[in-house]
Amino acid sequence: xxxxxxxxxxxxxxxxxxxxxxxxxxxxxxxxxxxxxxxxxxxxxxxxxxxxxxxxxxxxxxxxxxxxxxxxxxxxxxxxxxxxxxxxxxxxxxxxxxxxxxxxxxxxxxxxxxxxxxxxxxxxxxxxxxxxxxxxxxxxxxxxxxxxxxxxxxxxxxxxxxxxxxxxxxxxxxxxxxxxxxxxxxxxxxxxxxxxxxxxxxxxxxxxxxxxxxxxxxx
Amino acid sequence: xxxxxxxxxxxxxxxxxxxxxxxxxxxxxxxxxxxxxxxxxxxxxxxxxxxxxxxxxxxxxxxxxxxxxxxxxxxxxxxxxxxxxxxxxxxxxxxxxxxxxxxxxxxxxxxxxxxxxxxxxxxxxxxxxxxxxxxxxxxxxxxxxxxxxxxxxxxxxxxxxxxxxxxxxxxxxxxxxxxxxxxxxxxxxxxxxxxxxxxxxxxxxxxxxxxxxxxxxxxxxxxxxxxxxxx
Numbered sequence: 254x255x256x257x258x259x260x261x262x263x264x265x266x267x268x269x270x271x272x273x274x275x276x277x278x279x280x281x282x283x284x285x286x287x288x289x290x291x292x293x294x295x296x297x298x299x300x301x302x303x304x305x306x307x308x309x310x311x312x313x314x315x316x317x318x319x320x321x322x323x324x325x326x327x328x329x330x331x332x333x334x335x336x337x338x339x340x341x342x343x344x345x346x347x348x349x350x351x352x353x354x355x356x357x358x359x360x361x362x363x364x365x366x367x368x369x370x371x372x373x374x375x376x377x378x379x380x381x382x383x384x385x386x387x388x389x390x391x392x393x394x395x396x397x398x399x400x401x402x403x404x405x406x407x408x409x410x411x412x413x414x415x416x417x418x419x420x421x422x423x424x425x426x427x428x429x430x431x432x433x434x435x436x437x438x439x440x441x442x443x444x445x446x447x448x449x450x451x452x453x454x455x456x457x458x459x460x461x462x463x464x465x466x467x468x469x470x471x472x
Numbered sequence: 473x474x475x476x477x478x479x480x481x482x483x484x485x486x487x488x489x490x491x492x493x494x495x496x497x498x499x500x501x502x503x504x505x506x507x508x509x510x511x512x513x514x515x516x517x518x519x520x521x522x523x524x525x526x527x528x529x530x531x532x533x534x535x536x537x538x539x540x541x542x543x544x545x546x547x548x549x550x551x552x553x554x555x556x557x558x559x560x561x562x563x564x565x566x567x568x569x570x571x572x573x574x575x576x577x578x579x580x581x582x583x584x585x586x587x588x589x590x591x592x593x594x595x596x597x598x599x600x601x602x603x604x605x606x607x608x609x610x611x612x613x614x615x616x617x618x619x620x621x622x623x624x625x626x627x628x629x630x631x632x633x634x635x636x637x638x639x640x641x642x643x644x645x646x647x648x649x650x651x652x653x654x655x656x657x658x659x660x661x662x663x664x665x666x667x668x669x670x671x672x673x674x675x676x677x678x679x680x681x682x683x684x685x686x687x688x689x690x691x692x693x694x695x696x697x698x699x700x701x702x703x
Contacts, residue, residue, distance in 0.1 A: 341574025
């Protein structure tokens with residue numbers, strides 16, 4: 254099973270040179286730590302910053318400079334600041350190439366649920382609905398099963414959905430999966446030491462296994 | 473040049489009546505109008521509807537207005553991190569309208585720009601789309617969203633001049649510029665107020681035409697929600 258950092262490390266391999274990327278809160282934020290230095294990418298923060306830099310040192314902290322998770326950040330070289338309408342114009346306009354976000358559930362046709370649990374406190378969707386409705390490539394970072402052991406990869410979402418038919422790839426603590434155009438999760442890679450059978454038993458939606466499934470490789 | 477200056481926050485918010493519709497800039501606690509929130513707390517008004525991306529925290533920002541029971545309804549995209557908000561909501565004492573963040577920003581922008589409605593892909597197929605017109609453009613589905621306007625919009629800028637021109641700093645810009653335009657009366661509080669002519673016109677983010685009242689605020693706390701440093 255992968256740690257959260259290993260999930261982030263595996264997702265970082267999906268990043269391509271020249272991409273503008275929006276990273277969600279949680280595991281997706283960790284992806285930034287694993288993007289290879291030789292790649293030139295720009296991280297977008299939907300509260301109005303293109304070019305998120307590293308977290309500040311104590312004496313660099315600026316309360317007027319935060320990311321969408323409300324963490325203090327710095328600006329990378331060549332960054333730009335803008336208002337929220339402009340920020341979502343970038344997102345809806347298709348200028349952000351890759352969105353990486355967390356999820357509570359993903360369905361086998363690519364629906365995602367990550368904003369509301371009925372009967373519990375509802376915090377709101379923030380920018381997630383805009384992001385998943387807009388980016389061409391959406392990768393989900395999540396645990397394969399909930400804390401109570403229920404599969405989060407389902408035939409259809411049981412929770413209120415955030416967006417329909419939008420998730421392209423899922424990286425969990427057990428596997429890398431792609432959403433098939435015809436429905437179903439195509440098993441692409443296994444976490445080291447995790448069997449196809451285990452992944453199958455923990456995937457409630459349709460799992461498609463094509464030939465030998467390789468283990469993920471970590472440098 | 474029209475002089476928009478008022479003395480202070482107390483004077484700026486003195487005529488905001490109960491049950492009015494307000495917009496307040498800010499993302500989290502960054503770029504919120506701290507001085508006007510404090511001045512509103514001194515007013516004996518209630519039943520406010522507040523459009524703001526977030527609802528502050530328990531003891532700061534809009535959270536203070538909630539605690540004093542001045543707010544009837546919040547229109548926001550994300551309202552976590554606030555126990556009093558949660559309590560009022562679960563008790564049915566507070567209404568909340570949750571809106572995707574980009575839709576919220578664009579609805580406010582549209583309100584200030586005279587665009588009554590627009591189509592957006594955000595929320596198609598979700599409960600956000602319930603009761604809204606859906607239309608297909610170039611093979612993709614979009615839903616119709618209406619503009620948002622307010623009786624008063626209250627914004628916070630870094631620098632401003634007596635003509636109401638505003639410059640923001642960092643990510644404290646966020647919703648402030650669109651809200652300035654979408655309020656019938658826009659109140660701007662700034663960290664540094666200068667005479668008209670002293671700001672570089674090339675650097676103005678919000679032109680003074682949108683701003684009706686401006687004053688220099690004081691004692692900015694700028695509380696940080698998630699102080700995160702490099703190791």
